[in-house]
Amino acid sequence: MSWKSRALSPRSILPALAVLLVLVAGAAAHANKPVPFGDRVAARSTADASADPTAALDAAALDLRVGPGLEAYHRATGEHAWSYHREGATALYLAMAGENAVVVWDDGLVTSVRPGDQQVRWHRAVPGLADWLRGAGEPGADKRTEEQRKQLATERAAASLRTVGEPAPWVAVVTPELTMGFRDADGDLRYNSKPPGSCVYDPERTVATDHAVLVPRSCVNGSGQQVSGGISGYRLDSTGWQLNAGPGVEMKALDGRRVLISDGPIVAPRVFDTWAAAPEAACGSPAEPFAAVRPAGGCGEEGPQRP
Incomplete structure (x- = not known):
């Protein structure tokens, strides 16, 4: 039995082409998929070309600062170590819970970050926190300058966050209408009270x-x-x-x-x-x-x- 070669017709090409287009579109969508919570962790810099950029850092040797994200600097040299930002949000205040940094953002999110390896550990949204940070609906709120609004949000973020060390690190977030407690190990909600x-x-x-x-x-x-x-x-x-x-x-x-x-x-x-x-x-x-x-x-x- 002999086999004869046959040219592909346009009709036979279409199904294969459609499958290819679907695969390409799926890959593009996956590549452009929004990062949960807008997380962006920048690769850290190092003046030592031989250093391993993936190696864990000594958290105690880092100076952590906020604004507009979370920034880490080497205490010994002042060199910038790494950055963590969230799209559309500004970091207002941080406190340490054990070896982890807990950050309050202006959109009402609270985040735990492990500084040594730049791992975002958990996010928790606190109802009403964003409105209270902004002073939304308060008398005279519409007359505040942008600088006054930023100052108010920063002060309130610092007041809202409390970290406790025993029996294991945990985090309390307080607003006028609600207080919540989270276990830092996994972000588990341990209590909420109105x-x-x-x-x-x-x-x-x-x-x-x-x-x-x-x-x-x-x-x-x-x-x-x-x-x-x-x-x-x-x-x-x-x-x-x-x-x-x-x-x-x-x-x-x-x-x-x-x-x-x-x-x-x-x-x-x-x-x-x-x-x-x-x-x-x-x-x-x-x-x-x-x-x-x-x-x-x-x-x-x-x-x-x-x-």
């Missing part, structure tokens, strides 16, 4: 220790007058707690576990131990011998000690 009734959280007065985050809240009555609020405490290794407080309560971290709570001229300042989740007894008080938390440093014969 203030009760006609109350709002106050990120600017929020305090973090090595173990917990304390978030004060302000409340108003039906007439719009301020009334007693409170303090919400959050931890990842135990249940949180609620403390009574006046509308103008102020807090200051004394060390890695104790917070001084000042609640106006009538109520004496008190110390709360965030590790024991209990108030510290005041020297000379009737509760001192039976207190769960004894005064730090003890009480001498000279009398009560003030924190």
